[in-house]
Amino acid sequence: MRRETRVPHPSWRLLTHGHGDHWxxxxxxxxxxxxxxxxxxxxxxxxxxxVAARPFVWDKVFPGIPESPVTAVTVPDNRFTLEGKDLAIVEVGYTDTDADTGGRDRRRHSPCGMTSVE
Structure with missing residues (x-):
C-alpha cells in the first residue's frame, strides 16, 4: 500500500548567497x-x-535556465517569523561568496551559509 505524504508549499525563500545556481x-x-x-x-x-555574469558563465554552464530578475527583498532588522519561529538572518562572512548568510533560531545555526528550520 502506498502512503502519500503532503509536502507543504514554501511560503518563504531565504537566499543565503548570490550565486545564480542557488537562486x-x-x-x-x-x-x-x-x-x-x-x-x-x-x-x-x-x-x-x-545576473550580469549570466551570458559569460551561468548560461554556458546551465543552458536554458529561465529569465531570473532579482526579486529578493530585505526584511526589517534581518528578522522574520516562519511557522511561529523568530529567525534572524546573520551575515557570517565569506564561505562561498563575500556576503554569505545563515539563518538562526535558538536551536540551530549553520555557519556554512545555509539555513535549517525544523
Whole structure:
C-alpha cells in the first residue's frame, strides 16, 4: 500500500548567497507558490553581479535556465517569523561568496551559509 505524504508549499525563500545556481529558479517558485523571497543587502548585491555574469558563465554552464530578475527583498532588522519561529538572518562572512548568510533560531545555526528550520 502506498502512503502519500503532503509536502507543504514554501511560503518563504531565504537566499543565503548570490550565486545564480542557488537562486535562478526562485522567481518560478515564488510565482507558483506565492513565496516571499528574502535576502540581505549583501546577497542582493551579489545577485545583481551574477545576473550580469549570466551570458559569460551561468548560461554556458546551465543552458536554458529561465529569465531570473532579482526579486529578493530585505526584511526589517534581518528578522522574520516562519511557522511561529523568530529567525534572524546573520551575515557570517565569506564561505562561498563575500556576503554569505545563515539563518538562526535558538536551536540551530549553520555557519556554512545555509539555513535549517525544523
Amino acid at each position: 535562478f529558479n526562485t522567481g518560478l517558485l515564488a510565482e507558483r507558490f506565492g513565496a516571499r523571497v528574502v535576502a540581505t543587502e549583501g546577497t542582493i548585491g551579489q545577485m545583481h553581479v551574477n
